[in-house]
Structures are given as structure tokens and as C-alpha cells.
Amino acid sequence: MPLNRRQFLGLGGSGIAGLILTKQCSQMLARSETQTALPFLPRGDQRIALISDLNSSYGSTSYVPQVHRGIKLLRRIKPDLVLCGGDMVAGQKLALTPNQLDAMWSSFDRQLLRLLLAAGEPFAPTMGNHDASSSRGPTGYIYELDRLHALKFWQSRQDSLGLSFVDASHFPFRYSICHGDVFVVVFDASSAKVSEADWAWAQTQLDGSLARKAQLRLLMGHLPPYAIAKGRDRAGEVLLEPRRLQKLLSRNNVHLYISGHHHAWYPSKVGLTNLLSLGAMGSGPRQRIDDRQAPQQTITLLDLFSELGELVETTIELNSLQVLLPNELPDSLQPSFGPKLNRRSTRVNFNTNYKTTNTQGFG
DSSP states (O other): OOOOHHHHHHSOHHHHHHHHTSHHHHHHHHTTTTSSOOTTSOOOSEEEEEEOOOOOSTTOOOOOHHHHHHHHHHHHHOOSEEEEOSOOSOOOOTTOOHHHHHHHHHHHIIIIIHHHHHTTOOEEEOOOHHHHOOOEETTEETTHHHHHHHHHHHHTTGGGSOOOEEEEEETTTEEEEEETTEEEEEOOOSSSOOOHHHHHHHHHHHHSHHHHHOSEEEEEOSSOSSOOBTTOOSTTSSOSOHHHHHHHHHHTTOOEEEEOSSOOOEEEEETTEEEEEOOOSSSOOOOBTTOOSOOOOEEEEEEEETTTTEEEEEEEETTTTEEOOGGGSOSEEOOSSSOOEEEOOSEEETTSTTOBOOOSSOO
């Protein structure tokens, strides 16, 4: 039964859950690898695909099957923009040689990036700790070689990514883009310590006229402000100044902070701040804290329905290719440090200053 945008968004939580769980929808998802499109959800005015944590073990030039399945899925979905939350290669080991670092980036290019770009899907990355860690020692960046090779790789491809840059003077470590009605700020959260330069720059970008005119504002960095996953609930695995991030988001009416690193999907809310932790596509998916569910490898879609002022998030599990229901997630997570993270709606009304609707069923 095809639905238009207004019919879909008008469904109550139970109605949407029932729709997603229909046999017809499950069959469409199961056949998705042979179809040229996925009709299971109405498409917004703009669709953004979110992926993160693609890599395997240190130095690896191969990717697990779920990554390849996810890339095939994206090529059929044909999003208007792909945002990557980092960890595209498997660096952050001092024993890796320049040739090994180049081989990893070449493999990423050949196996994944070229396929997305060939399908006409613009690609915007953020640097993860395994790509280009910003961790510092007494004499500078600990993984300076990683950063140099990441810089060389991305700057040589900057003009082919299909992005409309607003500020690319420090690409790929920090930059901003404008894509239709969406303004995206990417800053260097590849370690727990975000630099003063990055904080100041992010504020400047969000102060700009293009950001203020945009219907939707997103900020992306690799590390989350608070712990999501087991094994990552400790210092060094989250941002050192989470409240500073919250103030930046709230002060500038940023609708969503997107992060990776914890390899576990969870949409949360702290005060007026909407957070989205992305699941891993690649190796090592993790359990959420306070949750016994098995780890899942996922991708997430953001559909922007401009007329209705709605942002709808849909997350797909990459083994079954099934849509995951947010109401099956824990109602909240309690990290060892910081506030309780309450599960938020995956339908965000961005015209009402972070107020959300439909907190049951689909949210």
C-alpha cells in the first residue's frame, strides 16, 4: 500500500510499527539487494544516509560483508548525501608504515568510496580516531603520520566528493557544507579533546548567514559527549567537554549531533540537545550499556520533510535488512559519568526548538 508523506507522518506510533512489520514490507527489505530502489518508506524532500565505523583490525585493507552489503543498499536507496561518522580505515597504531597507511586508504577508495560517488551520492566524512587521531603528546600529534596520510588522501579527492563547501580551509579535519536546506558542520572530535580552534570555528560557522537560513543544522564529530556502549564507558572514549557541546548545540539551534565510535545505535536527548550515536557498519558492533540485546551493525537514514517541519530517522540492521523499531531500545541509558540519556523520538519537529512528537511507537 503506497503512502504519501502526509499519510505516513500522520500515522500514530502503533500504526507505523504495524506498517513496518507487515509481511509485505519484510519481503521488500529482504529483496532489496536485487531491487533498484527501496519503496518501504516514503522519501523526504532530502534524504541523508548516515554511516560510521567501517574498519576492521589494525592495518586491514578488507571490510566485513556487512559493509559491502550496506554500500549496495545505499547505491539502491540513492540518498542525496552520505555523512560518515569516521573510522573508515584501521590506523592508530604506531607500527604501521606509510605504505600500509596508503594501502588502507587506497582500499577504502577502491572498494567503497568510488562506488558511492559513481552512483552520484555526495560523501562527507569526519575523521575518526583510526583515521587521523588528534591525540597529542609532549611534542605534538601522537599519530602525526596518520593525519598526514589522511590529509593527502582527502585533499586529492576534495573536488570529486560532490559537496558544496562553505569553509574548507582545514578540510578534512574541520569544514562546513550546505546541501539544499541542510547546513552541516564537521569538526575534529577524533579524540576526547576538541581544540579551542575547533570550538571557536564551529561557533563562527553556525553564526553565519547560511547556517541561520538553513532549515536544518547538523553537527558531526566522531566521539559522542556521553557513553553509549559497553566497553566505552570511560574517560578518553567520550568528549572531554560534553556540556560545552550541549551549549554550542542549544545556543545555535543545532538540531542533531551525530557521532560514531561507540559502535551502538541510540537516539537520545539531554535537556534540549538531540544526540544520535551511530551503529558500526564494520567489525566490532557493541552492546549498549544497560541493555542485553545483541550488538547490531546498522545504517541510519534522515528524511527531511520540509513542508511538515519533520525530520524522520530510520535505522536498518545490515544482516537482516530490517528496519529497527526505536521502542525496542531501552527507555534510557545511564553512563558512569554524566546525565541519564533518555531515548528520544526519531521524529523531530525542527520548527519548535527541539520539541519532538510521537514519543511512543515509532519514537
